Amino acid sequence: MKTNEQYDVVIVGGGAAGFTAAYQASHRGLSTLVVEKGRNTGGSGEYIEGAFAVDSYLQKEHNVALTKEDVLNEELEYSHYRADTQVWKEYIDASADIIKWLKDLGVEYLDVAPLGSGYRTWHLFKGLGKSVIHDVLEPKAKEQGTDVIISTTVTKVNLDNNGNVSGVELEDLSNHEKKTVATKAVVLATGGYLNNEDMIKNDTHYDAEQIIPVNSEKNTGDGLKLAWDAGAQKYAMGTAxxxxxxxxxxxxxxxxxxxxxxxxxxxxxxxxxxxxxxxxxxxxxxxxxxxxxxxxxxxxxxxxxxxxxxxxxxxxxxxxxxxxxxxxxxxxxxxxxxxxxxxxxxxxxxxxxxxxxxxxxxxxxxxxxxxxxxxxxxxxxxxxxxxxxxxxxxxxxxxxxxxxxxxxxxxxAFCTMGGLKTNTEHEVLDKAGKPINGLYTAGNDAAGMLIGDTYGPNMPGTEAGFVFYSGKHVANIIYDQLKG
Incomplete structure (x- = not known):
């Protein structure tokens, strides 16, 4: 468990959202640590097939006629207006730039496609998310100075007397060595709770016996539990x-x-x-x-x-x-x-x-x-x-x-979505609806703001696109708040 004593930002989870945030944070000059509990990085993000966008360069090449307003209205109606309008609006507005940003970093696309009877919003990755993470985001983040530790779990997010994030408690899963790392910003990007049978039984309407998780098998709700222990409100549970x-x-x-x-x-x-x-x-x-x-x-x-x-x-x-x-x-x-x-x-x-x-x-x-x-x-x-x-x-x-x-x-089932309430800056909100200063989330842990009771495959790739959007966006927010 070789780490510095202090970082600008600690990211919990070494998957697609985590390494997107790590790349962008280190690119902006923030000292960054990624903590991954598994023996390998990547997680369920390796299975991502493609990402959503509206008005991307690929869609323009194919003359896809789809407006941002159409997408926003349909997604809100699909969620029965349980989704957060402002979060969706900002995500949609940024979606085409995310596709181009990934391309400029070296990500290759096969095409932009529909899924079943849905719209043509699915920007398919060559080599799936596995290539995006391991060939592009992770190595580039490391080149910029990001530290990555594996087989290590975050057991607690520490708060100071004013309720601000002050650090994290780490435990090496191989030898149970423990360590405290100081930081003012923590990003929870642990991929949800699909592999936690107790959460499926107790916090959703699904029969855990029926659900077949098709993922990395590591998504056990770690980030949600860390946030709840720090005073976050439990929000929008129950959707896979x-x-x-x-x-x-x-x-x-x-x-x-x-x-x-x-x-x-x-x-x-x-x-x-x-x-x-x-x-x-x-x-x-x-x-x-x-x-x-x-x-x-x-x-x-x-x-x-x-x-x-x-x-x-x-x-x-x-x-x-x-x-x-x-x-x-x-x-x-x-x-x-x-x-x-x-x-x-x-x-x-x-x-x-x-x-x-x-x-x-x-x-x-x-x-x-x-x-x-x-x-x-x-x-x-x-x-x-x-x-x-x-x-x-x-x-x-x-x-x-x-x-x-x-x-x-x-x-x-690919993943769960939700568990935490956030604002448009991906700050985790407490039970009174106020930000827990320094605690952020990205990816599936934050996606309760996007959905109602059913994921919307009519716009394929929305969850994957949000993983990359939220990872990049939260890193920029942290930079602005720490250095701006």
Whole structure:
């Protein structure tokens, strides 16, 4: 734990928001320390695919017609006006400059794209967030003098007698050595609390058993707890970035299935979904908006995708029923689907069940209404009209040629948002709504100001874009307050 005794700013969390803040702070001449609890930096920011912006140079190249006013109004309506208007306005105004700023630093983009039925706001990174962090922000921050320590946790943010930040308490996780570092500014950038089951159970409406985290597995609410212990108010808890179904396998980390073709087939092809009783419960085209799909799945105790061998053959040998956005799948079909399924059977994967008849499948999985549901669903498929939920005929795929498969889905989630109330300068507010002087936050820890009860994938990349915007902005605010 080699550090100086004092820094201008200490950043808790070595992910995308943390290293954005570290780069900008050290670029402005502030002495900077990044404290990362993991053995490696990067965190869940490594999985970021792209960042939101309005009126960027890439959008102008593609003649994207989208105004800042349109975006602001839609995001406020999407959040039912639970989002902070001023935070959104300032973020939108700065978003195009952030994309250009990252490009000038060396970040490469693949394109600007929509997601599903959303708008073309997703500026896709070459090499994902992993490249942005490790090839650009982190090395440049270190070149400018930023100190980085790993396997170390911040156990407390110290306040002086006037309630101002005066330092942090550190603990080396390898040998439990403890140390105090003085500072007047602390930035909490720990990525939220998706991997804290107690917080999910106690502070959200989600069933922790259903949620499948697809992240670095290090986001356990550390920054939120540090802030609450320092007197911050708990605010806007209860929202995760859900993205529809995800193979329910609690024996493995969620990220191993991120680009699984079986996962894509079960979640993104609008095939038949049934609940724990074997009943259909939604128009499966909801997958076109992944956050709404996640909400729909959360209304059920369990969810299964039911398919027959003809569907598996079609997806493997012929073509997809629908394209799957910018995910890293084959363009037209799923050529490895059958081998993935065989591997799952060989490993006795808990989410995959096979039977020679629907009756046998229903008994194996415990779905008492499945036979009745399949009989009715096949009638709808052959008629070409979904009189139950209105799904388009193109996706009414009959389930009639065995063997038959049940694929159990949990609800995939990338991150949580919120927990702290902030102002537009990313200062953490206390229970009276006043800033805790010297305590700031960025990224997911600060994103409760952006949302209502559901993440808005209609404007893809908003959370990732906010990570970079808030990291840069908070560093500039700290410089102004310390040196200005």
């Amino acid at each position: 970035m859900l993205f529809g179904g995800y193979l329910k396998d609690h024996t493995k980390p969620g990220y191993v299935y991120r680009y699984s073709e079986l996962n894509g087939a079960a979640d993104q092809q609008s095939l038949l979904w049934v609940n724990e009783n074997g009943d259909r419960f939604v128009n499966e085209e909801v997958v076109d908006n992944f956050a709404l799909a996640g909400n729909a799945l959360c209304t059920q105790g369990k969810v299964f995708t039911i398919v027959d061998q003809s569907t598996i053959d079609h997806l493997t040998d012929d073509q997809l029923y629908k394209q799957m956005g910018t995910w890293d799948y084959h363009d037209t079909k799923l050529p490895h689907l059958k081998e993935e399924m065989q591997k799952a059977f060989d490993e006795k994967a808990p989410y995959l069940t096979k039977a020679d008849s629907i009756h046998e499948l229903a008994e194996k999985v415990g779905l008492e209404d499945l036979e009745k549901t399949i009989e009715h669903y096949n009638e709808l498929a052959h008629s070409g009209k979904d009189t139950d939920f209105g799904k388009k005929a193109d996706f009414l795929i009959p389930v009639e040629n065995g063997p038959f498969y049940a694929i159990e889905l949990g609800v995939g």
